[in-house]
Amino acid sequence: MFLVLLISLVNFVGDIMGHPTTVTDTSSENEVHTYNFPFVTRSEWHARKPKMTLPLHTPVPYVVIHHSYTPPACRSIEECENAMRVMQSMHMDGRGWWDIGYNFAVGSEGSAYEGRGWSTLGAHALHFNSVSIGICLIGDWRNELPPEDQLKTAKALIAAGVDLGYISPTYKLLGHRQVRDTECPGDALYKEIQGWAHYSPYPGSATDLLNLPEIPEKVKDVMRGNSTYDD
Numbered sequence: 001m002f003l004v005l006l007i008s009l010v011n012f013v014g015d016i017m018g019h020p021t022t023v024t025d026t027s028s029e030n031e032v033h034t035y036n037f038p039f040v041t042r043s044e045w046h047a048r049k050p051k052m053t054l055p056l057h058t059p060v061p062y063v064v065i066h067h068s069y070t071p072p073a074c075r076s077i078e079e080c081e082n083a084m085r086v087m088q089s090m091h092m093d094g095r096g097w098w099d100i101g102y103n104f105a106v107g108s109e110g111s112a113y114e115g116r117g118w119s120t121l122g123a124h125a126l127h128f129n130s131v132s133i134g135i136c137l138i139g140d141w142r143n144e145l146p147p148e149d150q151l152k153t154a155k156a157l158i159a160a161g162v163d164l165g166y167i168s169p170t171y172k173l174l175g176h177r178q179v180r181d182t183e184c185p186g187d188a189l190y191k192e193i194q195g196w197a198h199y200s201p202y203p204g205s206a207t208d209l210l211n212l213p214e215i216p217e218k219v220k221d222v223m224r225g226n227s228t229y230d231d
């Protein structure tokens with residue numbers, strides 16, 4: 001409650017001071033929701049400002065599950081906030097992206113961490129970002145499963161996305177490897193999510209994306225090598 005009041009106050013002061021509304025303002029701090037699991041906002045983990053943002057058209061028809069591989073599993077809020085900053089730096093400085101790639105991440109202590117959020121286009125699954133929310137379960141889940149709290153929060157986050165209208169009620173759940181040549185989200189976690197509600201075995205490979213009606217023609221042209229993402 002205090003957080004809601006504080007954010008309202010900050011926004012109100014911003015308004016009366018006549019600050020221009022920037023695109024980044026719409027992506028995170030202005031969206032205040034109450035969740036039934038611990039949720040850590042960008043400002044709480046001291047995220048850097050995105051270099052740029054584009055809107056994500058919601059509700060999205062897909063949810064893509066990832067693991068971080070590195071950084072390894074984090075088991076306290078402090079460790080997980082640090083992991084978020086490490087991933088954001090890897091993505092912004094190492095890969096030259098605008099921000100941390102994922103829409104959200106989940107730590108082994110059972111908190112969800114705001115990445116790009118519900119309404120901002122992510123950079124987590126090539127050619128698939130415009131139709132999906134990407135959730136990273138922080139850790140290396142090739143050989144072992146995330147702890148129960150981490151799995152539970154990931155599922156609750158998806159359910160919240162449906163309730164809030166950001167994820168289609170008929171969404172399909174995928175592992176990253178189904179849309180890209182990668183081992184992500186790790187063998188153990190991939191096996192686990194195949195038992196979750198809404199898991200879909202199709203698409204099963206990156207080439208299937210060309211047959212998905214949800215993917216914009218513009219993106220398919222890039223996949224066919226006829227165009228680039230330069231607009």
Ligand SMILES: [Zn+2]
Pocket residue numbers: 065066067124176182184185
């Ligand atoms: Zn991935």
